Amino acid sequence: MLKTSQIVVQKLQCVSAATQGATLILFHIQASADRIIIFGKEANLRFLGVCGTWLVHRTFKVSPLFDQVFVIHGYRNETSFPLLYYLPRTEPLQHTPEFSKTILKRLQIVFPEADQKGYFFHFSQAVYRKFHSLPEVLHQYSNDSEFAHQIRQWNALAFIPPDDVQLVYDILMDEPFFVADGIQTLLAESELIWVSRWNRQRTRRSTPMFDINLWNCYPLVLEDIPKTNNNCGTFHRGFLSLPGPAHPTTYQFLGGLKKEQALTKTRLSRSNIPMKHRLKNLKPLYLSTMTETSLSPSICDR
Template identity: 30%
Template sequence: MDSFLSQPTDHNHAPNPERIPVIELNNKSKARAVISEESTSTILHSSLRTFPLSATSELPRTEMLMQTIRRQRQTPITTSTDRLSGDLRKTYRGEEFLLHEEEHMIIFTTKSNLTALKQSKHWFADGTFKVCPNDFYQLFTLHALMTSTIIPLVYGLLIGKSSNDYSGFFKKVLDQDDFRPETILSDFESGCLFHFGQCVWRQVQSKGLSAKYQEDENFRLNVKMLIGLAFLPLSDVITGFDLVAGEFNDDDADDLLDYFERTWIGEPKRRGVGRKKPQFDIPLWNVYDRVMANLPRSNNSVEGWHNAFANRVTVAHPTMQKLAEKIRCEQSKFEVDIAHLLQGHQPKSKKACHRKLDERIARLVRDYDPLRISQYLKSIAVNVSL
């Protein structure tokens, strides 16, 4: 630490006692920056609390003081072999935790996690950006459904979000064993049901229909019936869309319907039979089969974990060492959760209101009658929200 602590030097002119508190302030701030996860401004404000008012004339500008703290926090350039110390390469219980490490990708998981992943038929994937060190783009995680509980099992640091980045991640994981998941649910920003609903709501807002949605009960029901299309069997979605489009009885919704058809259904071809390819294929946002199989309809649980994890990290773009330590803590906690599940402990239950909603929707889906599509969509609509 002595290497970055400044010391007063000999001068050839009269001493300036007011400079000493400034030097001490810088030393204190830099030392705290190395060991603390507090924000730059918090460190500075804390250091200034007891700064002598008599020395304020020698105090540099606030931005210069903050730059000094930020420079101290800059992670030195390292090679792929010295980013992580030995402790960070293993779990707290001593199991190997670092599956893969190179400049553009780091993957944390254990053999036990991979065994649990193999035994699960339903996977969930999602990424987050705020918790990544500056030399990576996102923390991308792979979760598995274990007795109705979704557990994070693989943690990957990726430098981007291209198909090559994701392919490299999945290839490295799949090379470890003979994995055969039946489903992999990921929002990829637009695909899952939750984001499907958000996209439609944003279009309602952008087309100036928010007030109409709030005030016109029939219009509100019709918009929610569009969301209800996700609960139809794939073979009936286009028929369902045509029926819903006929429910809108004014011109106000024309732009909204054009958007929905172009983006989620596919516009009719000018010549011949059929439709053009939509921006998002119907199977990407359809949840009929998932409801029938009693699977989660969205990635909300995984997104919730990412939000909670970001809160536990406490700072944006931490150092690699700090992030790795936080991931180890998550792993340690979920090792206990997995052990409890395998021992037959009761999984954490949903809130009663959410559980009852799921049960109502599941009953409607199980009782689906293709001869009563309009009534089915209305029944689904009163149980969904934007």
Template identity: 25%
Template structure:
């Protein structure tokens, strides 16, 4: 119902939570969903840990390089991602195959049966996690700043606020934001709030 009164967003920046991504895409059909590069990197590292490959990462230079290349793949133009992934695959040690299989399944799309070029839809489309265009447009590639704001806002709001208190907190936040924007527009430098 609220959607009817709002202008639809051009894009959403979020973590790689499939339920959230599906909801955004169903609610705002034309909205571009942007995954956070930091969280993608964290997901990759968690899989290194879950596959028991931390020692290999620390001691094997080729494994380390393969991991770094995979982490850098979001910086390649979307149209070149699959070819770049193939290059990474060809230049990675055998011990890195679990990571490549995971990434291909969830982020690239596995090759369809009896095909050498047609791929299945991955869980997360390349356009969702690729940051090349964002860098070209000087847009953020991560949403850590939003998470930091949310943490501060949550601390200011306390747990389980009433609707009235929550609305007042949003009003206060809006007023603070407008003051900061006025200061920036008048040439002042913005000082971050100290949470301590």
């Protein structure tokens, strides 16, 4: 997920100049080793330039000749619009749609002023995958609702103000449930990845693999920005059904792309229609209530 500004118009102006809107191909590097294709329209670029938020999603099943497709959605008026389709000629960095430091670094180089945010779904999935390394914990999580509730308190850290996450985490880890040996083993690696660990003297913390501000959703909820990729996921499931089989031919892929662009064009023409009024002032109250109910009473009382 990327928050950005009209800098995108300057960054991609050279891409659209050569096409003059006559084709869906905005950019193409033909060198076989570094082949890159970007599909879209000039109108898509202009719309993307006025979107304060970008949603970046990828899939591995619909691209001929390429191993993956990145789709960049512009987010405006509480709606996401698929605008650019980026096909890199590189091996997939990983076959799970979760946090990737390599991708984040590359985006930071191109858009240094962007504020990067990960998806809550991917954060939750990354924690859940740790269960598979401990079958007994996974079994108990699947069959014991109280046990599952306690485990989900870890995920609730994503809704704590970023500056308070480490403090609340320390309090949480002192709870009897998390002191148990099996749970400590489960969370040891996650601690290094997401929160950071105290040194032996408890005088300073290590630097986590992923910064807290990257996976924390507290400001997103307050600003009414998507904390999950549900909109992108729904689009991708629909897009998967357009070209036909997994890894379709080039003609099938382009046919599906043209159909999707036609839908996007229609949606963009309607994007300036005022949406129904929403009670956004309830967001902070909802966030506070959800956070308090996700954490144990003993923590909330401290």
